[in-house]
Amino acid sequence: MRKIFIKCGKFFDGLEEVLRTNVNIVVEDDIIRKVGEDVVCPEGAEVIxxxxxxxxxxLIDAHLHLDNLHYWNFDSRFKISDEMKTLNIxxxxxxxxxxGFTTLRYIGSSLRTYGAIDARNAINDHVFPASRLVVSPHGMGISGGHSDNSSNLGGNFYLSEALEGQLGYIGNGVDFFKTVVRKEVxxxxxxxxxxxxxxxxSPNDDPCDCQLDDEELRTIIDTAHRLNKTVTAHVYSAEIAKNLIRMGIDGIEHGSLIDEExxxxxxxxxxxxxxxxxPYEEAVHMDEEKLKTKSPHFQRKLRKYLDQLRASRKLVVDKILEGKMTVGYGxxxxxxxxxxxxxxxxxxxRKEGIPALRTLRAATSVNAGILGLADQIGSIExxxxxxxxxxHRDIENDIExxxxxxxxxxxGIVYRNCCK
Ligand SMILES: [Zn+2]
Incomplete structure (x- = not known):
């Protein structure tokens, strides 16, 4: 058995919002065995x-797509293969x-295939030195909806229609979505x-459009729950979020226009x-120069919803500070x-006034709960x-x-150590 003894400077366990000192950790193979001020180095252990x-x-990031190589080359998704996208992931x-982010929640992307599942499995088998992935392969949606990437080829209707037919997670109707959920699982x-x-x-829709009807939404949630999978949804408006909560959804992504209720x-x-x-930082704090670099429809929608985006941001920040609502870091x-x-x-x-350890708790133990892995990751216990x-930088006072x-x-495997 491989034993490692780690001496910590300051220490945050992911649960209690305090920085402790003089804490030591004992790791045996891939599991943490002991944590505390009085923990001594076991015989034969490697000391770090x-x-x-x-x-x-x-740390854990609960909302990533990962198929894209460079943010400034977003449209490359139309020019590269699913195999290349898998390599990008x-x-x-x-x-x-x-x-320092050891787990990533992959929340659907533009691959037609299941490359993210292969990537996850290969990483779990230690074929690649990469973060653990928790995967939802596709964000299922309607024709012309937010995840219908063929919409971006709308000027070429023939090409758009051909591509839409290839995207197995874009379609319409209860039967279609029931089949997609079962296939994902x-x-x-x-x-x-x-x-x-x-x-x-997305070019031709509005953040407040409800793109699926109630029957379709209920079918997706019920079919997934029968197969013991949780469901989350890309949603901005209060109305759609409330409708989904009534239907028993497990989570909401973004929620950038939600209200108190x-x-x-x-x-x-x-x-x-x-x-x-x-991603909404430039709009909420209105950085005109950066906003001008966005597409015309992105700018138009951000300006239309600016007041609501700001009000909702303040509300969610207040909820994070209050501590009753489960808010993850993504x-x-x-x-x-x-x-x-x-x-x-x-x-x-940090700029919104949320303390550092509250922020890091969201990126550790809170996110572990959202991922359904609270018994395995998210805290040092x-x-x-x-x-x-x-x-090495001052976690509490340095916002970067x-x-x-x-x-x-x-x-239990060291992938980076600048202290050597
Ligand atoms: Zn997203």
């Missing part, structure tokens, strides 16, 4: 000295691991994602929110920063997987502290 760093659980997951989906509303980046329903029904502040890094640069959301939460990151990672361990 992180006494100059702040030690945290490996692995590459982005390798980069994320080096940045058949090929190994960890959870199910619905593109329930329009979006800001929606938050209360989420608390009452144990529904989580992954709020993804960062970045949706697609078109603003590289897919692996998950630290940017930390910066955004005996019995958990040995996923550990460490940082997690942009520089010094140490990463996943499943």
């Amino acid at each position: 000295d992180l006494s100059g760093l702040t030690v945290t659980p490996g 692995v590459h982005n997951a390798e980069m994320a691991l080096q940045g 058949k090929y190994g989906a960890d959870f199910i994602k619905i593109m329930a509303s329009g979006g800001f980046a 929606t938050c209360q329903m989420m608390i009452d029904n144990g529904v989580y929110l992954v709020c993804t502040f960062q 970045t949706d890094m697609v078109s603003v920063y590289e897919c692996w640069e998950s630290w940017h959301e930390f910066n955004t939460w 005996p019995g958990k997987k040995a996923d550990i990151s460490a940082w 502290a997690i942009s520089e990672c010094d140490f990463v361990m996943k499943d």
